[in-house]
Amino acid sequence: MQYSTPLPFAIFLMGPTASGKSQIALDIADNFPVEIISVDSAQVYRHLDIGTAKPEPATLIRVPHHLINLIDPDQHYSAAQFRSDALNIMHEITLRNKIPLLVGGTMLYYRALQDGLSILPSADKNLRLMLENMAKELGWPAMHQKLEELDQETAARIKPTDSQRIQRALEVCYLTQQPMSEILKIPRQTNFPYRKISIALIPSNRSQLHLRIAERFEAMLSHGLIDEVQSIRKRFSLSLESPSMRCVGYRQTCLYLDNKINSTELHDMGVAATRQLAKRQLTWLRSMKTDEVKEFDCLTSDLTAQVQHFLHAAIEKCTF
Template identity: 50%
Template sequence: MAADTRPLAIALMGPTASGKTATAIALARQLDGEIVSVDSALVYRGLDIGSAKPDAIERAQAPHHLLDLRDPWQTYSAAEFAADAGRAVADIAARGKLPILAGGTGLYFRALLQGLSPMPQADPAVRAGIAAEAAEHGWAAMHAHLGEVDPAAAARIHATDPQRIQRALEVFRLTGRPISEWQKLPGVDRLPVRALKLVLAPRERSVLHQRIATRFDAMLAHGFLDEVRALRALPAMAQVATPLDLPAIRAVGYRQAWEYLDGQGSAAEFRDRGIYATRQLAKRQLTWLRGELDARWFDPHIDRASLADAVSTFVGR
């Protein structure tokens, strides 16, 4: 059997607030690596505090890629991510460095490591038609329609996620075939690397819940609401008819902050809703991660030695 000569990479996965950033930076410093963000919120400029984006001090400790690629009123697809991340990984490997893919967006990891399903490209006319229907009937009705033509997709996509509802309906209308069937097809253009998949997750769910609450309170103390006020004040954002439909503003915490600043609920209720939404995100992330059968799981606080051994064995150091 021929030797596997593909460049090495580490895929550092895990639920939100599990310690991925600190671990990625430590690995990058130890192994002469560079970090490629695999996070759908970190691509947006201005989403810093609420997304736990690496700050200037953390970025100075290790090179980071795929941060601040889009303005918050723009969209960014998994296909765009796969292309951008692929170029970043190729460049890092070509310079003799170790790519460290770190984040919690499962769709991005899947697009990068398994390849994208060969679905049709976006069709502006079809998308415009779906958007017009949504404007008239509401996205909840569009989600219900999706449930009629693709129950599997509707069960996976939340009724408040217009971008994914629109894409699923678009694919069905273009091909007559549910997007859930397309997604079962073998991926194409997968990243040509040999990746060690590592999942960071506390063994006790209560520990993760406490970390989420502590981090959310720290975000509030560091000016998270002022950050959202600044986003709301951007002239381009003021031109958006339904800002809560934007992928950036739907990011966990930001939606709840936006609604609070719109006058929905008290400060205490906003905090509770933000923490609850973050816990629900972590739950969805863990569900996806359990499907990664070739990933190795570590508690970042208990299993440090075994995590270090796994990485050392993989890179041959």
């Protein structure tokens, strides 16, 4: 495909969990010369298959997918790494005269890709271990109070129980000797050399999305989520604070395997956590410029036809 515009196309397919992004992406791949790039902070982990709704092996063979199965569950992957990896792969895809189709619900990754990242220090393993040990002794609410003393603005945006974000904010404060909120105000240098077509799948009825979420989590349990987590924990040294085990569904399953909750609580907590994730994703989507994002009702029966009609028109308009 030849482009008259100086910039190649890139398609963003966004939406909350259970909105049907994966199937729509495959439908798009049947009609457009695309390769799929996963924008999912959980699918980067090897062995986390059922709980992340990772595509089946046959699907990965039929349609090229990228940024899936990158690291082991005991490793870390950052938004900065995603931006670098995604830009490299997007360049390779365009050299093959195809269109990068970015699909997923990790909205921070989309923002990092488009807008760049503030200059924050890399993770410090020793400092993180120190903070984790402090938290074991004092509790995360107390660590949140320490953050409030150092960076009141950031602390106001973080819940006292959000261990991951508290730890990162404290880490930045200690490493840079300044509040993370001040660093984030520094203008970012960005370069996103693509003509973006953004699609958002938004439910017209939130309760219907909640039903989908419940059905999806129940299917994960029936397909062996508990056995999957048990197997992963046998192979790798992990805790509830490991990034991979913080993923929705995995954290709750760990609690079940540690006999801290029963099977009913596992179900209810897993569904509730997934609903909270969807709520956060929708909040991100609402904050984006509406004139740059084409919204579709993910619950409509002719969603595939609507999306494909829009893409044909958008690409034709920009090409000729």
